[in-house]
Amino acid sequence: MLLPTASSSLQGIKNNTAQIQPTDVTASTKGRVLATTASILDPLGLLSPFVIVYKIFLQKMWQDQLQWEELLPAHLQKRMNSAASDYL
Numbered sequence: 329m330l331l332p333t334a335s336s337s338l339q340g341i342k343n344n345t346a347q348i349q350p351t352d353v354t355a356s357t358k359g360r361v362l363a364t365t366a367s368i369l370d371p372l373g374l375l376s377p378f379v380i381v382y383k384i385f386l387q388k389m390w391q392d393q394l395q396w397e398e399l400l401p402a403h404l405q406k407r408m409n410s411a412a413s414d415y416l
Contacts, residue, residue: 358386358394358397362386364382382411
């Protein structure tokens with residue numbers, strides 16, 4: 329899987345009890361996409377058709393001037409999910 333698989337996250341402490349709520353495991357940020365793309369080791373270039381899709385996607389995020397830890401807008405998240413499902 330290309331995206332982090334955290335099933336829940338600590339949302340905060342309210343009335344001295346921690347509330348844990350499930351998070352959207354498909355939610356991505358520009359930083360996560362870059363980290364995932366950069367972590368692919370392909371010395372022979374056999375995965376280039378796969379990697380180029382994510383590099384083009386990164387360019388789109390730069391053009392949209394997204395911040396590093398800002399969640400992707402719905403249209404980009406949908407595009408990211410469809411690109412990942414095409415190759416998995």
